[in-house]
Amino acid sequence: MKNFITLLPPPNITGSLHIGHYFNWALQDFLIQYKKAKGYKTEWILGLDHAGIATQYVVERKLAEKGESRKELGREKFNEKIQEWKIEAEELIQKQVDNFKFDMNWNVRHFTMDEDHQKRVREAFVKLYKDGLIEKKLKITNWDTKCKTAISDLEVIEKVEKSKIYIIEYKAENKEEESLYVATTRPETIFADVALCLNPEDPRAKKLEGKKFLIPLINKAIPVILDELCQADKGLGVLKVTPAHDSLDNEIGEKHKLELISIINEEGKLYNTIKELDGLTIEEAKKEIIKIFKENQINYEEKEWEGIKKYTEKSGVPLEMILTEQWFLDVSTMAKQALENIEEVKFYPEYLKNTFKNWMINIKPWCISRQIWWGHQLPIWYTKEGEIICETTKEEAANKAKVDKEELKQETDVLDTWFSSALWANLTEEKIDVLITGKDILFFWVARMIMFSLYLYNKNPFKKLYFNGIVRDKNNEKMSKTKGNVINPIELNEKYGEDALRFTLLKNTAGNKDIKLNEKEVELSRNFITKIRNAETFLTKYMNKNYKENENLDSWIETKIFEYKQEIETNIEEYEFQKAAELFYDLMWNHYCNWYIEGLKENPSTKAINYFYEILKIGQPFLPLTIEKILPKENKKITITKKETNFEKVIKITKFLRKIKKHSDIKTFYIEFEEKLIENYTKIKNEKTSNFAIILEQEKIFIEKEHIEKVKEAIEKENKELEKERLELTKKIETAKSVPNNIVEEWKNRNKNTEEKLEEINQLKKLIK
RNA sequence: GGGUAUAUAGCUCAGCGGUAGAGCAUUACGUUGACGUCGUAAGGGUCAUAGGUUCGAUCCCUAUUAUACCCACCA
Numbered sequence: 001m002k003n004f005i006t007l008l009p010p011p012n013i014t015g016s017l018h019i020g021h022y023f024n025w026a027l028q029d030f031l032i033q034y035k036k037a038k039g040y041k042t043e044w045i046l047g048l049d050h051a052g053i054a055t056q057y058v059v060e061r062k063l064a065e066k067g068e069s070r071k072e073l074g075r076e077k078f079n080e081k082i083q084e085w086k087i088e089a090e091e092l093i094q095k096q097v098d099n100f101k102f103d104m105n106w107n108v109r110h111f112t113m114d115e116d117h118q119k120r121v122r123e124a125f126v127k128l129y130k131d132g133l134i135e136k137k138l139k140i141t142n143w144d145t146k147c148k149t150a151i152s153d154l155e156v157i158e159k160v161e162k163s164k165i166y167i168i169e170y171k172a173e174n175k176e177e178e179s180l181y182v183a184t185t186r187p188e189t190i191f192a193d194v195a196l197c198l199n200p201e202d203p204r205a206k207k208l209e210g211k212k213f214l215i216p217l218i219n220k221a222i223p224v225i226l227d228e229l230c231q232a233d234k235g236l237g238v239l240k241v242t243p244a245h246d247s248l249d250n251e252i253g254e255k256h257k258l259e260l261i262s263i264i265n266e267e268g269k270l271y272n273t274i275k276e277l278d279g280l281t282i283e284e285a286k287k288e289i290i291k292i293f294k295e296n297q298i299n300y301e302e303k304e305w306e307g308i309k310k311y312t313e314k315s316g317v318p319l320e321m322i323l324t325e326q327w328f329l330d331v332s333t334m335a336k337q338a339l340e341n342i343e344e345v346k347f348y349p350e351y352l353k354n355t356f357k358n359w360m361i362n363i364k365p366w367c368i369s370r371q372i373w374w375g376h377q378l379p380i381w382y383t384k385e386g387e388i389i390c391e392t393t394k395e396e397a398a399n400k401a402k403v404d405k406e407e408l409k410q411e412t413d414v415l416d417t418w419f420s421s422a423l424w425a426n427l428t429e430e431k432i433d434v435l436i437t438g439k440d441i442l443f444f445w446v447a448r449m450i451m452f453s454l455y456l457y458n459k460n461p462f463k464k465l466y467f468n469g470i471v472r473d474k475n476n477e478k479m480s481k482t483k484g485n486v487i488n489p490i491e492l493n494e495k496y497g498e499d500a501l502r503f504t505l506l507k508n509t510a511g512n513k514d515i516k517l518n519e520k521e522v523e524l525s526r527n528f529i530t531k532i533r534n535a536e537t538f539l540t541k542y543m544n545k546n547y548k549e550n551e552n553l554d555s556w557i558e559t560k561i562f563e564y565k566q567e568i569e570t571n572i573e574e575y576e577f578q579k580a581a582e583l584f585y586d587l588m589w590n591h592y593c594n595w596y597i598e599g600l601k602e603n604p605s606t607k608a609i610n611y612f613y614e615i616l617k618i619g620q621p622f623l624p625l626t627i628e629k630i631l632p633k634e635n636k637k638i639t640i641t642k643k644e645t646n647f648e649k650v651i652k653i654t655k656f657l658r659k660i661k662k663h664s665d666i667k668t669f670y671i672e673f674e675e676k677l678i679e680n681y682t683k684i685k686n687e688k689t690s691n692f693a694i695i696l697e698q699e700k701i702f703i704e705k706e707h708i709e710k711v712k713e714a715i716e717k718e719n720k721e722l723e724k725e726r727l728e729l730t731k732k733i734e735t736a737k738s739v740p741n742n743i744v745e746e747w748k749n750r751n752k753n754t755e756e757k758l759e760e761i762n763q764l765k766k767l768i769k
Numbered sequence: 770g771g772g773u774a775u776a777u778a779g780c781u782c783a784g785c786g787g788u789a790g791a792g793c794a795u796u797a798c799g800u801u802g803a804c805g806u807c808g809u810a811a812g813g814g815u816c817a818u819a820g821g822u823u824c825g826a827u828c829c830c831u832a833u834u835a836u837a838c839c840c841a842c843c844a
């Protein structure tokens with residue numbers, strides 16, 4: 001038996017599951033059910049993520065409500081509190097999972113802090129460290145002043161905001177020289193300035209290079225340096241260089257070997273400045289320094305400014321760049337390996353593979369340490385002498401260092417949550433058939449899993465990657481608690497019944513794009529489910545059991561089932577869920593209910609119920625709960641094949657008669673072909689009252705004289721259209737020069753058809769006269 | 770600033786070199802065998818704009834516009 005493995009993106013233990021989870025899970029559940037029915041042994045790898053910063057943030061906030069803080073509690077007690085929270089959160093998630101009703105065994109699941117995963121993480125770290133890819137460095141890092149931890153570049157969000165920009169005068173050390181004016185949005189950082197920078201092309205550059213200028217207030221002299229990183233057209237073309245608190249400045253600083261002066265501490269407060277400002281927060285200091293400028297008659301100008309401001313993703317406070325010691329993972333080798341192996345992975349949608357590649361090409365070292373308490377502590381031990389030992393356990397570290405293990409102190413930092421997630425694909429040794437996840441975590445998670453798996457396990461973890469869109473509200477806005485437009489999947493399921501939301505989402509996945517979810521759509525799915533239930537009621541309770549032979553109709557629906565089944569399966573295999581859903585909808589509602597069941601009313605068939613069950617089997621992954629209730633545990637298996645049928649003729653004749661009926665009060669017609677069926681479909685009596693006959697589909701249809709005029713009208717329009725088409729086609733064929741033969745042949749055939757039809761109509765017209 | 774995706778009927782979206790499609794909504798008619806209604810039918814489109822390639826473009830190319838997202842060090 002073949003295996004089918006899929007990996008659930010583990011939800012965070014920070015809170016409840018939302019419609020995004022429901023959608024993502026529904027896609028996976030759909031595939032699982034489909035593959036199961038196909039005879040595969042399926043495995044859905046489930047789990048939860050400890051979500052380091054996010055969880056710690058939530059728990060700290062809860063503590064703050066009670067007037068407690070993590071510092072008071074200490075690391076051990078605090079982690080106990082987090083464990084309590086975890087249990088609470090798990091219960092909540094459990095309830096939701098139960099309500100989601102997916103085909104999963106939630107009791108069998110992993111957790112990123114499980115002992116075996118901790119081991120996996122430690123081993124990975126040690127290997128990477130010993131390979132020389134992990135290094136501790138004093139560097140400026142993105143800093144979250146609320147959670148007091150470093151964060152990665154990916155956890156930074158940017159917003160365009162209106163604020164103020166200040167133009168500040170830096171006087172020349174040599175009083176004869178003219179002052180330089182610097183535009184900055186951060187006047188509070190002048191104390192960390194170590195240079196002023198100009199672009200080498202700047203006309204002032206040659207004259208000023210090496211000259212010294214004074215930092216306002218403290219009158220410290222700093223030199224002018226030249227670097228093309230300073231752009232002449234930005235600001236006033238003069239950059240104040242604060243290498244300890246700005247990444248561009250840091251780069252310039254490194255190039256010119258400038259001193260790093262740190263003035264912002266881990267709490268986001270100033271130190272090492274002047275006594276009026278030390279201890280103030282950035283925002284406070286910004287206001288205060290302007291006051292001080294005024295008091296000291298420092299020349300400055302204030303202007304309105306619109307620019308990008310950075311915030312931390314998790315706690316939402318302004319981002320600071322500060323100087324700290326952090327652990328960095330050099331991912332360049334891994335990225336190279338990932339690039340070499342990515343072609344064998346199929347991406348849905350394909351264009352994301354390029355996004356993936358571009359990211360890999362431009363990848364930068366990853367800051368993997370976090371100064372929080374909840375997470376995987378780094379397997380790094382320090383000896384009394386300050387030697388760094390990296391081993392998976394304290395015992396091993398002690399052995400290696402040849403010291404008593406009580407002498408070793410473990411690094412207090414924990415790993416970025418995504419470091420442990422990066423190993424999530426290695427919960428199984430086998431290749432995962434498909435990972436279905438959101439595109440927002442392509443870099444955070446998917447890319448890193450691929451890199452880690454290739455480097456550490458020499459294995460490409462995935463065969464296919466499917467990125468689902470975001471579920472948005474009916475106005476195409478992202479759902480958020482603050483906007484109040486959040487749709488709760490469980491509430492929707494309660495309102496519209498089981499499977500309605502699931503079907504709606506599957507039917508609207510439209511090429512991995514975001515889904516605009518309108519409740520109206522869910523209502524339509526509900527109606528579809530009702531239709532199916534009613535069909536069942538009709539077939540089992542109301543259908544006339546007085547069966548007659550009904551080969552034509554049966555053969556037709558059987559052929560339809562055969563064709564649709566194939567097409568639906570092809571679409572599912574290509575992950576075209578929306579097309580598959582539409583096909584199933586069409587087969588069930590249009591073909592089976594509207595034509596077949598309507599036909600049964602005249603001609604009940606013993607096979608009707610079997611056909612119904614066959615269609616349900618096809619649709620089972622779309623509406624598993626509904627269909628499970630209807631499908632009997634054991635039902636007679638019937639073979640579905642393509643069969644000869646002339647039912648299409650019935651449809652054509654029916655549609656023709658309906659058209660006539662629409663425009664007249666026709667009461668009778670006469671035909672000697674499937675008359676009962678047509679009578680039933682058209683609700684026109686089959687009774688010979690006239691000798692006027694028209695020929696359609698090689699069948700004679702007799703219609704009363706008085707309705708002939710209406711027939712004329714009905715066909716006149718068709719006639720016009722046909723003539724127009726013939727004209728166009730003839731012209732096309734005549735003017736065709738460099739058109740391939742097969743195309744011309746096709747046109748000719750079509751033209752022949754048109755002419756035949758026109759001939760039919762002409763005959764008809766003659767007859768009517 | 771760079772990149773990617775999207776632009777087709779009132780709405781949600783298919784199609785993607787050779788007759789513009791579906792579902793919903795609208796309108797009309799009809800529902801004495803199932804219908805948390807259902808059925809039948811009709812109307813509705815310069816396929817974002819402008820060029821180009823081609824015998825032929827909604828489809829390919831180029832530019833423009835709009836929207837969304839991603840990346841980047843902008844004072």
